[in-house]
Amino acid sequence: MNKIKVSFKVNNKDYEIETTPLRRLLDILREDLKLMGTKEGCGEGECGACSVLIDGELSLACITPATQLEGKEILTIEGISDKDGEPSYIQKAFIDKGAVQCGFCTPGFVMATHKYIKDGGSNDETKIKEALSGNFCRCTGYAKIVDGVKEAIVRHNDKEAK
């Protein structure tokens, strides 16, 4: 495969890399940038473990090729930690509501929740389920995750009110 140069931002930091055009964003994050928070589950777009935001849109790093990254702003789970590795309020809400068991799916769910709250999502259960419909969890059953999202919305609103 021909090599290409691509420039993009990850969590507000600039990168320029040389790679093959169909190399997956997932591999760039994990192998080149050593950002291990984004997980590989199915590798085929089905499970959502690799969810990140690209230019504000929820996207799957396992099916996003390098060629499509030019000029893009990527946000990963590492980028939404509150400060210096401290878990974000979403992660804390998930933990408090028992929405985390093995934890493998959690980064993906947290990214989906971040996107949902950022877009002004309400605690309407149907809407929450729609927003999480691309993410799968083998452990928890979804009820606790929905509780986690609702709790995160409450904490987000508290933060905003302050």
Place this chain on the structure above:
Amino acid sequence: MISVLRPKTTKELFEILDKEDKNYLFLAGGTDIMPSIKKGIEKREDLIDLSFLKKGFSGVYRDKTNIIVKSLTTFAKIQKDELLNKHFPSFIKASKLIGGYTIQGMATIAGNIVNASPAADSLPSLLTLNAKVTLLSSNGERIIELKDFYKGYKNLEIKNNEIISNIIIPTSDYQADFIEVGTRKAMSITKVSLAYAYKDKNIFLSAGSAFAYPKRLFATEKRFFEKDLTKKDFEIILKEDVSPLDDIRSSGNYRFNVLRNLVFSLYQELQK
């Protein structure tokens, strides 16, 4: 060896397409292409990345009689669009069935149309809304009906030097909706859907996951408002819409029977 070309403008794109008569793969959202390459289902190795053109080919607008969806608009954008929500709620409902929210942020409408899967969720709805597609090449545009875009299994009315630039949906006062049976995850096997749009004694029908490729049910449409039809009658009528090429038999009669039941229930409801 896989090669990826990255045109920065439409002019550059058409220079590539006019130079060599090749059946390129256009990387739009990549949600079909990337998994298919990985699984070895997609063997074509010449790709053109459309991501630099995305801005120009994304968005929804209207003219006097149509709502126009530019080809690289994602389903996430489609779902948020006010014009589409106002005029075509059935199409919005269909687009929400595509994959999950993650896929919807990436998947484009042109990708869904060209993928031409019998299970593609947006297509039955678009077919009953009488959508058209604009095919763009260096020679200009040609507009064709979506129903004529599908000529057979994996046989599409598009030339190697063309891309889809717009999807045109005429506004109308037809009532449109669709019914779906089966679970969403089981994409290919158990899901069957029926999209319809009707007004007075006119109806447009199209089924999802029932045939080898997306199509309208013309024979059934013609006879749909006859009086006192039975389930058995619909079985006979629907068979006229099934061509020998359709792989409906491969999954037994299951999907055909589900489709017949869906059509018959709709018939009963609209007779009232």
